[in-house]
Amino acid sequence: MNIIVLIKQVVATTNVKINHDTGTLIRDGVESIMNPFDEYAIEEGLRIKEKLGGKVTVITMGPPMSKEIIRKAIGMGADEGYLITDKQIAGSDTWATAYTLAQVLKKIGDYQLIITGKQAVDGDTAQVGPEVAACLDLPIISWVRKIEEISETAIRAERLMEDGYDVVESPLPALISVVKEINEPRLESLKGKMKAKKYEPIVWGVGDMPDFDTAQVGLQGSPTRVVKTFTPAREYNGERIEGNAAQAAAVLSQKIKALNIIK
Amino acid sequence: MLGYPAEEEAAALLIKIDPSVITGYLEDASGFTQGYAERLVIPETESEVAEYLKQASRKKESITIVGGRTGVSAGCIAQGGTLLSMERLDTLNKIELTGEGGWVTLGPAVRLETLISAASQAGLLYGPDPTEKTGTLGGNASTNASGGRSFKYGATREHVLALTAVLSTGEILRLERGRSRTSQDLLKFPLSSGRTLECQRPLLPSLEVTKNAAGYFSVPDMDPIDLLIGMDGTLAVITSLKLKLLRAPAGRFTLAVFFPDMPSAVDCAAIIRNQTKDSAFQTGPASLEFMDQQALDLLRPEFPNIPDISRAVLLMEQEYSPGKQDEALAQWSEFLDQRGVSENMIWYAETEPDVRRLQEFRHALPEAVNRLVRQRNFPKVGTDMAVPEKAFPEMLNIYRRGLESLGLQYLIFGHIGECHLHVNILPRQASEFQAAKDLYLQFAREAVARGGTVSAEHGIGKIKHAFMEIMVGEPGLREMARVKRIFDPAGILNRGNIFPEKYLD
Ligand SMILES: Cc1cc2nc3c(=O)[nH]c(=O)nc-3n(C[C@H](O)[C@H](O)[C@H](O)COP(=O)(O)OP(=O)(O)OC[C@H]3O[C@@H](n4cnc5c(N)ncnc54)[C@H](O)[C@@H]3O)c2cc1C
Numbered sequence: 125m126n127i128i129v130l131i132k133q134v135v136a137t138t139n140v141k142i143n144h145d146t147g148t149l150i151r152d153g154v155e156s157i158m159n160p161f162d163e164y165a166i167e168e169g170l171r172i173k174e175k176l177g178g179k180v181t182v183i184t185m186g187p188p189m190s191k192e193i194i195r196k197a198i199g200m201g202a203d204e205g206y207l208i209t210d211k212q213i214a215g216s217d218t219w220a221t222a223y224t225l226a227q228v229l230k231k232i233g234d235y236q237l238i239i240t241g242k243q244a245v246d247g248d249t250a251q252v253g254p255e256v257a258a259c260l261d262l263p264i265i266s267w268v269r270k271i272e273e274i275s276e277t278a279i280r281a282e283r284l285m286e287d288g289y290d291v292v293e294s295p296l297p298a299l300i301s302v303v304k305e306i307n308e309p310r311l312e313s314l315k316g317k318m319k320a321k322k323y324e325p326i327v328w329g330v331g332d333m334p335d336f337d338t339a340q341v342g343l344q345g346s347p348t349r350v351v352k353t354f355t356p357a358r359e360y361n362g363e364r365i366e367g368n369a370a371q372a373a374a375v376l377s378q379k380i381k382a383l384n385i386i387k
Numbered sequence: 388m389l390g391y392p393a394e395e396e397a398a399a400l401l402i403k404i405d406p407s408v409i410t411g412y413l414e415d416a417s418g419f420t421q422g423y424a425e426r427l428v429i430p431e432t433e434s435e436v437a438e439y440l441k442q443a444s445r446k447k448e449s450i451t452i453v454g455g456r457t458g459v460s461a462g463c464i465a466q467g468g469t470l471l472s473m474e475r476l477d478t479l480n481k482i483e484l485t486g487e488g489g490w491v492t493l494g495p496a497v498r499l500e501t502l503i504s505a506a507s508q509a510g511l512l513y514g515p516d517p518t519e520k521t522g523t524l525g526g527n528a529s530t531n532a533s534g535g536r537s538f539k540y541g542a543t544r545e546h547v548l549a550l551t552a553v554l555s556t557g558e559i560l561r562l563e564r565g566r567s568r569t570s571q572d573l574l575k576f577p578l579s580s581g582r583t584l585e586c587q588r589p590l591l592p593s594l595e596v597t598k599n600a601a602g603y604f605s606v607p608d609m610d611p612i613d614l615l616i617g618m619d620g621t622l623a624v625i626t627s628l629k630l631k632l633l634r635a636p637a638g639r640f641t642l643a644v645f646f647p648d649m650p651s652a653v654d655c656a657a658i659i660r661n662q663t664k665d666s667a668f669q670t671g672p673a674s675l676e677f678m679d680q681q682a683l684d685l686l687r688p689e690f691p692n693i694p695d696i697s698r699a700v701l702l703m704e705q706e707y708s709p710g711k712q713d714e715a716l717a718q719w720s721e722f723l724d725q726r727g728v729s730e731n732m733i734w735y736a737e738t739e740p741d742v743r744r745l746q747e748f749r750h751a752l753p754e755a756v757n758r759l760v761r762q763r764n765f766p767k768v769g770t771d772m773a774v775p776e777k778a779f780p781e782m783l784n785i786y787r788r789g790l791e792s793l794g795l796q797y798l799i800f801g802h803i804g805e806c807h808l809h810v811n812i813l814p815r816q817a818s819e820f821q822a823a824k825d826l827y828l829q830f831a832r833e834a835v836a837r838g839g840t841v842s843a844e845h846g847i848g849k850i851k852h853a854f855m856e857i858m859v860g861e862p863g864l865r866e867m868a869r870v871k872r873i874f875d876p877a878g879i880l881n882r883g884n885i886f887p888e889k890y891l892d
Contacts, residue, residue: 136739157740199735308692311734311741314642314723318716 125178125276126235127169130225130256131162131197133190134246142355158193161241163200163309164302169239170201171307172274179203181232185213185224191325199312199320206232210329215343218247222255223340227333229260236276238299242267250301257299265292269305403427412453412470416519418766419461419850424451427470433553433626436471440624441557443469444877450555451881452620454526455498457519460848462530462619462884473525476626482509488633490548495525495625502630511632514540516674518750525625530846531617533598535674535704538663538804542598544616546631552615552623555875558582560623562612574611586614586873589866591859595775595838598805600846601858602885603867614870619846620881622874636706639673640715641745643734644723645697649679652699653780655726656803659703660776662722663804672703675804678752682798685755690748694732701803702749752800756811765814768823770830773807774839785833786810789826795819807843831857847885855886864890 136155169180182197184190185208194205206228213224229235238257243250250266257264269289270282276296283290284303312320330336339345365372380386403409404426413422430436443450449468456463476494479501483489489511493502499513500520506513516534517527526532528550533542540546549563559579567575576584589605604613615622646652656675663671678686680698687693693700707715723733736745760767774782783799790797790812801809810830812823831841831854841847841854856864868890872878878891 155739157738160740196738308690310692311643311736311744313730314716314720314733314735315730317640317735317737318713318720321713321716 125172125176125237127172127178127180128229128232128235128238129162129165129169129180129182129197129202130238130240130253131166131182131184131193132159132241132244132246133157133184133186133193134159134244156189156192158196159241159244159246161243161245161302161304162193163241164304164306165239165241166197166200166202167307167309168268168271168302169237170310172237172271173201176274176276181205181235183208183225183228185209185216185221185228187214194325195320195323196312198323199316200310201313201316205323205325207325207327208329209327210331212330212338213341215346216341217346217348218249218251219255219348220341220346222252222259223337224330225252225256226259227336228328229256231333236296237274237279238262238297240299240301242301242303253299253301260299263294263298264300265294265298266301268300268302271300271306403429409470412456412472413464415456415458415461415463417459417461417464417848417850419464421466422461422464423467424465424470425468427472429472429475431475433476433551433559436476436553436624436626437557437559439471440553440555440879443879444555444557447877448879449882450879452525452529452624454495454523454529455519455521457522458526458530458846458848460842460846461850462846462848462881463526464849466849466883468879468882471624473523473624473626476525479505482506482511482632484509484511488512488631490629490631492549492627492629493524494627495528496523498523499527506632507635509632510635512635513630514546514633515543516540517543524628524630528616528625528628529618529620531600531604533600533802533805533844535676535802537598538675538802539671539673539706540633542600544604544613547612547616547628548631549629550612550615550625551627552625554578554584554623555877555880556580559626560584560615562615563629564610564612567611572607574609574614576611584873586870588614589863589870591863591866592835593838594840596773596806596840596843598773598802598807598843599840600771600844601840601842601851601855602847602863603870617846619848619884621871621884622880624880637709638712638737639704639706640712640735640737641742642701642703642705642719643736643745643748644701644703644728645694645732645734646699646701646728647696649699651726652677652701653783653803655728656701657776657779658726659701660804672705672804674702674704674802676702676749676801677803677808678702678800679798681796682752682800685759685798686748686751689751689755697732702745752798756798756813759813763813763815765816765820768812768814768820768827770810770827771807771842771845772831772834772839773802773805773843774834774837776806778837778839779806782806782834782837782839783808786830789830793819793822793826795823795826802843805843828853828857849883852885852887 133156136157173180180202181204182202183206188209191207208228240253254264265281265283267284268281269284273280278295280293283292365375409424409427450471451465453463453470453472473496477496478494479497480492482491499522502513516536517532527543531542531544552560560576572588574586589603591605604617678700683693705715736742796813798811799808814820814823835858841858847855864886867886882888
């Protein structure tokens, strides 16, 4: 089975600092790491490969320094890595990123399963995975906490919900996004590390994809407009509703209706 | 209460007699609960220390020196008298650079973590790496603390270039390593008063271990400064230290290597130990640690990736100099290939998050043990012996045979690089607790009979006198008391540490 894992480099969030004048992240001297959720995605890919055979390929879109996370994936046991980097895609939002990744996947073509982390811890949108699936017209199971069964042609997985989980079946190819409950990512192995140090990822720019529409990517092509970023002031003006559950719920729904949030 | 008004001294020295304040100072990491004290003194300068000790000697006022209170053998816990807290002597001076690294002078209350980060900002490394980073350097020197990297760098001792200490007479002793040599085992200590204190080196059974925290240091032709390191506060109060710093490595990685059985891990460790001595083998690790099957089993729920078939693990930290990472990786890979270790039995960590995960793996063990102990309501019995290399495999057999024959639950882990493994026995009932304690004494005798130490790391303090006696016998205890009386004629400093107080009277 050919498994593709989409990964992203992020700043180590334990020491993120914000420039309070501009509201942007200070990236200088801050260590970059693989988005932690993506490690779970790679681990799950490797486990499926260990069971069914095949190949794990990682793809990241980002600046050239993102090669480091591809090497980390190789160190863990991935077989191949693509770096998608191009001035024209810099500044892409989630939609433009998904469009780009979808073009890459179309060109690669031969895959049965795409895995992503639940979300990247920098933007925290959790949009790219589902959007890639939409671009490729693939089924998606998001927030997978367990793969109950998988074959070359179908998957049954548990999707984490707020109040429990759903069991979802899907034909393959499909895309899944995984939560950290799914496994414990392995560390690199020594041989893996040595291989990774020498490994040169395949580097593609927009010119490598046929029919790539550059109007859809980059800062200009992205539908999202960042109007302003700021640190929200915390407000603590909660109101306590007394009474038993039924009474409290009735009062609460009245209040929400009054605010025109529900009808 | 001693017969003088506390107020008299308070002017310069800030004596605290508020019981609620004092109580906070009567606890370390030993679990020893019988501490009490009449007053707490917090001097700000060396001369205040000297002045106070002079007065205390005159009044025979017992003094217990308090550092970071992270000790594990109740060395800093007073049983009456005065607590002398070093906390205000916490100046860290500017780091000085030399060709090979650098050095720094500091007050005894500077915490290890403070030194480590200052050194690292200067591109330097403080070699000893005791796990507890909130301990003070005064405490570290006083207990000759060691840590993971002691395999490569030795214990605190090797890194103390000079020290200043105040004797209970109020005289000040300044010692620099390499300055004075002994002749015929007569140690000479020049004092601020102009007097030279002379002391015959303590006659104690000689040791063949690389690391020891039990009793006074004593080897032929020793440097006098070494008598003050590892003395557990019984000879003097350390008021300043000059410590050696090394050039920091370009990088380091950690390996966890799992083995399908204990003997192959132990053999592998022995080979690494020998190769490290061989200068042709570049990649001697800085640390070489071990956990047995029971330890791994305890960790499996928390670390499900531990390979199913593994029954032992070695943890190693490898440092490398600029441009040498590839070489270090290749040498380890080749070495482990030769040992037949397959790829899925090796974990590698170098980035900060990965190294943290491996550290958590290592530190999770004592926590898992403590959780189990709390559930059971019987304290664990934990040993601390190290033996000479040639006796190590036999000692390990003695441990396992003894433990298995009594059907005790146990785990073995620790610094296999220095032949220093901790046996933790986890009793399930009162009879097992007693059996475990007896077994510990028996193990200690076996270790001593093979040239080993009863405590390589934790020290004797107030709670392991019986073990000290096993190691040096009554004559040895008397010999150490003789040395103490030369330094501390009033017998007031850290009474009850290393040997029972009765030897002082
Ligand atoms: C989780 C944990 C991990 C640990 N890991 C290690 C380890 O890896 N290796 C190791 O060796 N130890 C270890 N220890 C034990 C402890 O950290 C060391 O013994 C340390 O050296 C104690 O330093 P301290 O400043 O806390 O001293 P304290 O506990 O305050 O005192 C220890 C002894 O030193 C004396 N003393 C303190 N300051 C002076 C001074 N200025 N002059 C003279 N005597 C003085 C005290 O009177 C006492 O006898 C560990 C402890 C814990 C809780």
